[in-house]
Amino acid sequence: xxxxxxxxxxxxxxxxxxxxxxxxxxxxxxxxxxxxxxxxxxxxxxxxxxxxxxxxxxxxxxxxxxxxxxxxxxxxxxxxxxxxxxxxxxxxxxxxxxxxxxxxxxxxxxxxxxxxxxxxxxxxxxxxxxxxxxxxxxxxxxxxxxxxxxxxxxxxxxxxxxxxxxxxxxxxxxxxxxxxxxxxxxxxxxxxxxxxxxxxxxxxxxxxxxxxxxxxxxxxxxxxxxxxxxxxxxxxxxxxxxxxxxxxxxxxxxxxxxxxxxxxxxxxxxxxxxxxxxx
Amino acid sequence: xxxxxxxxxxxxxxxxxxxxxxxxxxxxxxxxxxxxxxxxxxxxxxxxxxxxxxxxxxxxxxxxxxxxxxxxxxxxxxxxxxxxxxxxxxxxxxxxxxxxxxxxxxxxxxxxxxxxxxxxxxxxxxxxxxxxxxxxxxxxxxxxxxxxxxxxxxxxxxxxxxxxxxxxxxxxxxxxxxxxxxxxxxxxxxxxxxxxxxxxxxxxxxxxxxxxxxxxxxxxxxxxxxxxxxxxxxxxxxxxxxxxxxxxxxxxxxxxxxxxxxxxxxxxxxxxxxxxxxxxxxxxxx
Numbered sequence: 227x228x229x230x231x232x233x234x235x236x237x238x239x240x241x242x243x244x245x246x247x248x249x250x251x252x253x254x255x256x257x258x259x260x261x262x263x264x265x266x267x268x269x270x271x272x273x274x275x276x277x278x279x280x281x282x283x284x285x286x287x288x289x290x291x292x293x294x295x296x297x298x299x300x301x302x303x304x305x306x307x308x309x310x311x312x313x314x315x316x317x318x319x320x321x322x323x324x325x326x327x328x329x330x331x332x333x334x335x336x337x338x339x340x341x342x343x344x345x346x347x348x349x350x351x352x353x354x355x356x357x358x359x360x361x362x363x364x365x366x367x368x369x370x371x372x373x374x375x376x377x378x379x380x381x382x383x384x385x386x387x388x389x390x391x392x393x394x395x396x397x398x399x400x401x402x403x404x405x406x407x408x409x410x411x412x413x414x415x416x417x418x419x420x421x422x423x424x425x426x427x428x429x430x431x432x433x434x435x436x437x438x439x440x441x442x443x444x445x446x447x448x449x450x451x452x453x454x455x456x457x458x459x460x461x462x463x464x465x466x467x468x469x470x471x472x473x474x475x476x477x478x479x480x481x482x483x484x485x486x487x488x489x490x491x492x493x494x495x496x497x498x499x500x501x502x503x504x505x
Numbered sequence: 506x507x508x509x510x511x512x513x514x515x516x517x518x519x520x521x522x523x524x525x526x527x528x529x530x531x532x533x534x535x536x537x538x539x540x541x542x543x544x545x546x547x548x549x550x551x552x553x554x555x556x557x558x559x560x561x562x563x564x565x566x567x568x569x570x571x572x573x574x575x576x577x578x579x580x581x582x583x584x585x586x587x588x589x590x591x592x593x594x595x596x597x598x599x600x601x602x603x604x605x606x607x608x609x610x611x612x613x614x615x616x617x618x619x620x621x622x623x624x625x626x627x628x629x630x631x632x633x634x635x636x637x638x639x640x641x642x643x644x645x646x647x648x649x650x651x652x653x654x655x656x657x658x659x660x661x662x663x664x665x666x667x668x669x670x671x672x673x674x675x676x677x678x679x680x681x682x683x684x685x686x687x688x689x690x691x692x693x694x695x696x697x698x699x700x701x702x703x704x705x706x707x708x709x710x711x712x713x714x715x716x717x718x719x720x721x722x723x724x725x726x727x728x729x730x731x732x733x734x735x736x737x738x739x740x741x742x743x744x745x746x747x748x749x750x751x752x753x754x755x756x757x758x759x760x761x762x763x764x765x766x767x768x769x770x771x772x773x774x775x776x777x778x779x780x781x782x783x784x785x786x787x788x789x790x791x
Contacts (some may be wrong), residue, residue: 239660239746240643249785257750258741258777338709338749343641351708352749355546355557356636359610362755363708370752437753443775445768 240341254330257337264330265438267323272431272460274320279467289404289485290501296403297502328378335371366433373430380423387416401495408482411475420472428465432457539565539626543578544636545590548647555647557636567627571614572597572604574626592651599623599762602698605705606651607638612702612760620700620762640705644712644747655701657747658715662699664743665736666719668728687725694721696763706760709749714757716744717773718765724776734787737780741773 246252253259284295302312342352351358351368360368383393387410391398397409411417435457439445474480482489487497541562548555560578569577572594579589595603604621608614614624629635639647644657695718703714720737723729729736751770758767 240748241746243742243746249781253778253781256742256777256781257745258774259781261750262774262778334750334752338711338752341643341710341747341749342708343643343645343710352641352710354607354610354638354641355555356544356607356638357610358708359615360754360756361611361759367752367754368708433753440753440767440771441751441774443771443773443778445771445775447768450768 241337257334260330260334261441264327264334265441267327267330268434268438270323271320271327272435275427275431275464276460279464282471283467285404285407285471285480289402289482289487290498291505292404292407293402293495293498294502294505296401297499324378324381328374331371331374364433366429367437370430370433373426376423376426377430380419380426383419384423399489399491399494401491402489402498404485405482405489407471408475408480411472414476417472417476421469424465424468424472427468428461431464432461435460537567539567539629539631539633541565541574541626541629541632542634543574544634545578545651546638547590547650548639550649551646555650565626567625569626570597570622571606571608571624571626572622590651591649593653594622597622600698602700605640605653605655605700605702607636607640607705609636612640612705613700613762617759618762618764620698623762640701642701642704642707642710642748644710645701645704653701655699658699658701658712660747661712661716661740661743662719665732665739666723668723668732670731681727683726691722691725694718694725694765694769697722697761697765698763700762702760702762703757703765704748706756707749707751708754708756709752711751711757712744712748713751713770713773714761714765714767716740717769720773720776721769724772733776734780734783737773737776738784741777741780 244255247255254263281295281299284292299313300310302316338352351363366373387393388403388406391400391406393416394406394410399405411420436453439453471480487501488494539562543560543562544557545560546555547558562574562578565574565577572592575590575592582589593603593605595601597604599620599622602620604613606613606621608621608624613619613621614628616624616628637651639645639651639653640655641653645653645655648654697715697718699715699719701715704710704712707713720740723736724733753767753770755767758765
């Protein structure tokens, strides 16, 4: 009989236990708790994506309605709170959720990488020497680690493009979102980038929506089938809504022929404000 | 429980194969034998560099189990003076959880709800090339060839996979009512044989399915309630010393020879966060 190597290597922990932090923070120290936080921040970010998509549909009502929508966002809280305060609170909250979502995703990925025998974790999965045969893992679930960063980079571009105006340069008119969107999306490379990023976003949401129910333990065998349906519908609606902007601008169906106001940040904005007032 | 196969076992099995060759083969080819090529992972020890070795397996009976095929190859290897391939096996009737193997990229092979020992060669076709690899995860180091050390699962069980409250003298029968649904679901979870296919199949090397099954098995029934929160926290945190993080692919439940449901993972996720809150209260902190 061949010599058999026996050693208790399997009983050696792969990860060290960290000193527990005080109560709510210790939840984030464990992988399940961290995943739970990732799911909740995912819920928040998904809520933003839905509201953002629906709000952007004002684009189809023309320049003055779009202007009115943007102004409404800045005036949230009515006259009770300083102008743009509520908007800034939401922005900071959103940024916080985004950073926590990112941190939890990255650290959990690292944990899985270290727990797999092969350090080569490219493609986001443990490597076997022979070909793996996936059964349940779908394209969306296996590419979360790629669609996530794609969406993250796209968000940076999106901000530089339509919030900071860096991309459009002189053509950017602060306070005239209709013009900025149409101007930006008229460029073919930008439109392609928006399409690719929003497909990645929809794929990310498809797995994320189903996954968060599982992670948060929202599970009832009677309704479990509905979770996949909800994920499909949500991802589909968000995809169609978000893709409609670059596609319709490129198709020439959304353009600036319908505007009565000039495009500049002085008389143009006054004209838009008057038009919005008249609604 | 790993080991090479004794000579007597082979003799017994080859007779068995001879006798049963023509039974239950209504839909099979006339010959009832297959000519296969196997690519088997061989590794001399935990730190040795391993690699695939190709073996020809002509005239394999369709009634053999996959492990019996390995027995035949080992028998030949021993006859030729070679070192037999080591692989884990024990009961060979699908209930002990000792056999493992990634067969053609799937834990326990491509048959649904089947352990390697219950995977029969009639499920393969003549001329197939079958690749056999050990289960892989950092917490499942290879001992030799196809044998991996799964004692990390024992560490998880030691952390709370039991009930240790004093029960006193024998009570009246049916003194503790158990709802039918609870006992059924608990039993579904208790079907876990701890083979590690879930970890092997998981792209993240996570052991959520195993741990959640062991937790649900006790946490769903009245007898398990006194230690429920302590058990949940302890077993989950022990699991997290060894394994990766779940991303809800669902590969584990597909690979599971006992078809343990993903629902148990959701149950564990819910119970773990609850446990963190409850245990804090139980400890008198607020």
